Amino acid sequence: MKKIMMLIGAAAVWLGLFPAAVSAVAPQQPTGSDKFHKPSELFSARADGRALFVEHFKAIHYVNFPVTGPTRIEAAFAGEVNDFRISPMILGIEGTQAGGTVSFTLPGPGWYVLEVNGREKLILLADPVETDVPRVGDAGVISVLDYVKSGSDDTLQTEALQRALDEASRTGKTLVFPRGVYRTGTLTVGSNSRIYLAEGALVKGSENREDYPSDGNRPEADHINNKANYSDNGEFMTFSRLLLVDNAENVRIWGRGIIDGSGTVIRAQGKPANLIRIRNSKDVLIEGVILRDPAAWNTHILHSERVTVRGVKVLNDFAVPNTDGFDPDASRDVLIENCFAYCNDDNIAIKTTNNMDLLQDLERVTVRGCVFITRKSSLKVGTETKAGRMSDILFEDNDVVECDRGMALYCYDGAAFENIRFVNNRVERNFPDNQRKAIHFQILSRSGKGHIRNVLFKDCAFDIMFPKGASMAGLDAEHCIDGVTFDGVTVAGKPVRSLSDLGMEEPRFVKNIRFK
Known part of the structure; x- marks a missing residue:
């Protein structure tokens, strides 16, 4: 007690x-x-x-x-x-x-x-309870209703909404979305934007794929109209989204409203649009809103710095593929804190994809205090790992209600994983997908050969033994998993003191495993 x-x-x-x-x-x-x-x-x-x-x-x-x-x-x-x-x-x-x-x-x-x-x-x-609620009429606050028609659920208002966003960026004023429905295609958020979605506000994505143009008309992974060239590799999968924070600084999006990507409908049209992409940006805060129904990854944080996502609720369609929750990609100083995510695919997938040729080492990503449900991996680094180094990653105090894999490290494209910590995380039960492993570490060679070094599991608890236990496999003697420490870990209430306590098959090209 x-x-x-x-x-x-x-x-x-x-x-x-x-x-x-x-x-x-x-x-x-x-x-x-x-x-x-x-x-x-x-x-x-x-x-x-x-x-x-x-x-x-x-x-x-x-x-x-x-x-x-x-x-x-x-x-x-x-x-x-x-x-x-x-x-x-x-x-x-x-x-x-x-x-x-x-x-x-x-x-x-x-x-x-x-x-x-x-x-x-x-x-x-x-x-x-909200404590920071801007009021229309106060100094420095403008209403989106000054730019769009209200009360029309079916009218697409992309151009008018973009004018409102541009004005907020230009002036630094707070743009308020009052209660109501705002139908739109892709919108771009610029520097110095403060966007507040009031309780009852719904930014509803168009149900027409043509309203989500791809960057430079690049072909995307269209599993309906171009099956032969389909790929779920993040470098090529998607170049479109509903909301784009691009080359921007000092951005805040918050409130109790909903951003809905109509993803079930547009993915059925072959369009893998993200819900939100933060690209090449700095000092971005997303707080409190519901982000639901993307057509692919929900929130993609690409080549950006000092991004915080706090108190956000992610509700994806369990039947739509590739609908990750949060994907920090080639970014630095990212904090995902006190969020909820219900996903078809990974709750968290920390990556370096080279999407849009934006690639750098990933450093200092923290995921803490969240509650997660997924049919795939919950706390994951990979699968795309195309940078030289991905380091200083912390998963702390998260509750995984259901997942296929609890904690996963997939080094497939040559990066060096270093200093990855799983601290005080709890995994309750297994979703019956195809892997069914509480822990899964793997090095492969798709476009390079990497390493995994210095991984800590501390005070983590798995409420059950997953059907296939745990698995760790390096690539070869030179590209191996080196240094994994288990300290205060339990499975089904029993302390883990050996590989057999994890139900682990014999590890391959793994050295320096320690139990405390």
Whole structure:
């Protein structure tokens, strides 16, 4: 119990200080159009007695609402409840069941998953109360409604929205998106932009692939119209996106609104557009918003420096391929903190792809305090590794609710991986995909031969033994995995003191494995 309370206290620190009142603030409601917000037919929910809007989005059901402290949840399921579990399990949230209703108390702001009958998920995105809300009419604040028509869900307004963004960049004023729907194709964000999406604002991507032009008309990985040349290699896969932060400095995008890429529709047209790409930029902050339904990687951070993504909620379509959560690529000083990500593909994939011929060593990437669900890898470095060096990478205090591979290092293109730390991460269960390994390290030679050196696992816990255990394989005696330390690691509650405790097959070209 002491450890649980310490964890809750730590969560309160990163979320800020909140009053002790046990109550939920007015819940977030959908935008004015039901077209984009389908009510859940399986779940209904109340927070401290107040009804919440539960949305059925793709394969999940979720609710996004602010809280000020401990909050009592009543979640009703439209069917028989045979069993349930509440994640992150490290918090020890105990629920009670009465008929089809499960009741429990959230300790405060955070990301939680109620799973019923081992299948249906209700994701509870409990935000801290906003403290930095710009008001239209205040000095230095402008409204996007001064540039676009409001109340039209089907009208594409790309040009008008771009004018508003350009004005915000030119003047340094804060551009506010009030509640409403804003249909658009690709938009570009420039330096000194401050963009606030109010609760109920929905930036909705076009459902026409032609509204996402590729850089220099470069051919992309079109699995519908050009199957022979399809590639999921990040160097060639995509050159388009909904929102582009390009060659910019001093950018902030924040709020409680939604950016939706219509990715399920446009990927079916063969268009692998990212949701957000931050390219060749510095000092960028994305905070608090929901980023949902990309056609490929959700947030691609390419050749950039000092990028922070904090408190962001990623909701991808579990059925759309290549929909990673966050992809730091040839970047430096990146922080991904206190985020939630539900992905078809990797939650985190730290890369050096050479996309757009932008390549440099990757350094100092931290991922901490997040909650993740994926059918693929969760905490991953690779697969594209085309720079000379990728170093000083920290995964800390993350809860992986479900994944195919918990922690993966894939050095396939010749880089030197150095000083990679997995500290105080927890993996709850295995998603039955094709690998089913808690840990998977591998060196291959696609376009170069690399190394993996100095990897630390400290105070990490795997709640179960994955079906295939763990696996580590270097390439050869010269291109090997050198220096892996396990300190305070547990599997199914048992301390790891040997390879057999990890269920690991005999490692190949691996040396200096230590157990503490």
